[in-house]
Amino acid sequence: MALNPVVFKTRALTALVFILVMACGLFIDQWSFFLLFTFIHFGCWTEYQKLVGIIDPDYKQIMGIHRYGVMLFGWGFMMWMTNDAYLVGNLQLSEIGWWLMLILAFTMPVAEIVLSRHLNLKNIGYSLSGLVYISLCWGLMMDLRSEGILIFGNLFTLDLGWVLPVVMIAAIWINDTMAYMVGSVIGKTPFSSISPKKTWEGTLGGAILAVATVTLLGYFAFGMTDYITLIVISASAAIAGTTGDLFESKLKRMAGVKDSGNIMPGHGGFLDRFDSLLFTTPVVWLYVKLFL
Known part of the structure; x- marks a missing residue:
């Protein structure tokens, strides 16, 4: 399928604005x-x-x-x-x-x-x-x-609250990207009728690569020595995140719509962008409360 320059430009600009807004919200305070x-x-x-x-x-x-x-x-x-x-x-x-x-x-x-x-x-x-x-x-x-x-x-405040949310979001993004890449190359076995484009090869490959990437980057590049937490968060992003994506896809299929909204041209709506995070957050929260 030939690349549509107009569609590509729209998606690229929307993605850039989305990244800037997310970065400001996550990192300022x-x-x-x-x-x-x-x-x-x-x-x-x-x-x-x-x-x-x-x-x-x-x-x-x-x-x-x-x-x-x-x-x-x-x-x-x-x-x-x-x-x-x-x-x-x-x-x-x-x-x-x-x-x-x-x-x-x-x-x-x-x-x-x-x-x-x-x-x-x-x-x-x-x-x-x-x-x-x-x-x-x-x-x-x-x-x-x-x-x-x-x-x-009254001395000072140390703000590290952004770390867990950023790791979760990064893990979800890496999982989605890797799953798409692996599925595009070797994907053959359908994963679910709810989302026909997903394959078992892509889903498993994305999960394995996401866990490996997040854990290795966190440990060696950013000095995060608690590798168990990195593994738990990235695995949660892969498993719970995929479940959240399928749940939202089921809602859209029942409603007979392609996207949940159009706030982000070329990328869908809020639920399309954050469906995985909605399911990942409670799992990570439980882990933090029970074990950290």
Whole structure:
């Protein structure tokens, strides 16, 4: 297939902007990280509600207090998962998040009953699933980011909170790239009917190369001596990340759409870009809490 210069230019420019935005959000400080994932959180929610509305048109009829309230509740959870490094004046961001969740937990059901005169349990189930799929994961991401911010009284603050998220994102990118390259060269056996382009050869080859690349680079190039953690994170990116990609592909197939959105021309939407990270984050979070 001949290369289309216009399409290539669009994809390249979009990728460049995406990389710059991600780099700024990840590396500037904890607030840029929070703003980045706030943007991603609401973007994922918008696309999730659109997909579910296509799959089940009844979900399109939910009221504004339900549609936006559940997004804000999830955002409140993200705030609640931050630590003392996130201060708004004399108020901790986690306290703001707690009160936002508490207020919405009472007002949303009351508004639903008063305005619609009944609770649609099916639509509530879709929204609760969205909270688990999207908001829980980004809340855990904020907790991982906060864990690495070490505050030494009034002396100084050591911020290493960006390390785990960056390693996760790098591992996912390497896994996807390697899986595509290996699959293109030797891929023959279909991996799943949900995503026909994936092959067993590409999936396994990508996973092995991702674990090897992340571990060796982290250990020898960046002096990260905890190679076990590097192996766990890269393996999680390969296994959980691939599962997340298949889950989102299933949603799109049920909705009959190619991309979850068009925020990034040539690359799809928020869920298309972050589906793997949504599934990888809880696995890495559990590992950190249980073993680190």
